[in-house]
Each structure stands twice: as C-alpha cells, then as structure tokens.
Amino acid sequence: MTPIATLPNIKSVEFMNSSVLFVHLSNDRTFLVPLEKFPAIKNLSSEEKKQFEIIDGSYLSFIAIDEVYSIEELIGI
Numbered sequence: 001m002t003p004i005a006t007l008p009n010i011k012s013v014e015f016m017n018s019s020v021l022f023v024h025l026s027n028d029r030t031f032l033v034p035l036e037k038f039p040a041i042k043n044l045s046s047e048e049k050k051q052f053e054i055i056d057g058s059y060l061s062f063i064a065i066d067e068v069y070s071i072e073e074l075i076g077i
Helices: 070-075
Strands: 010-015 018-027 030-034 050-055 060-061 069-070
Touching: 010 050, 010 060, 018 070, 030 060, 030 070, 069 070
Parallel strands: none
Antiparallel strands: 010 018, 018 030, 050 060, 060 069
C-alpha cells in the first residue's frame, strides 16, 4: 500500500496586485494563484485582503467573506 503524500502547510500569503495571490508553502514553494478563479477574494478591498487567517496550515479564510479555501483549491490539485 502506497502512503498518501502529505501536503505542505500554507506558510503565508500575499497579494501581488488585484489579480494574483502568492501562496507560500512550508516546503519553500510558492504558487501564483490567479484571482479570476476566486472572484470573492478578488472583489475584496485592499484592507479586507489584509484581514485573513491561515487555519491549521491547510485553509485560508478572510474575515469579510464566509468562505474557507483549502490548500488543494488554492494550488489547483
């Protein structure tokens, strides 16, 4: 039986501009996430984008919206 690979944790996130989110992972990889895939995040104001929480290293949540995004959703797996 092959063990299931564990995903790295979300270490931090930052916005490059209004259309790209960087997701920095604990394995030193960074994913560029086009916000076209996540219109609720894209529509947040600059201040609202600063108000986020990384939950258990696996989820990203913004105070201004009622959605929680998993690492799998963000990096497209």
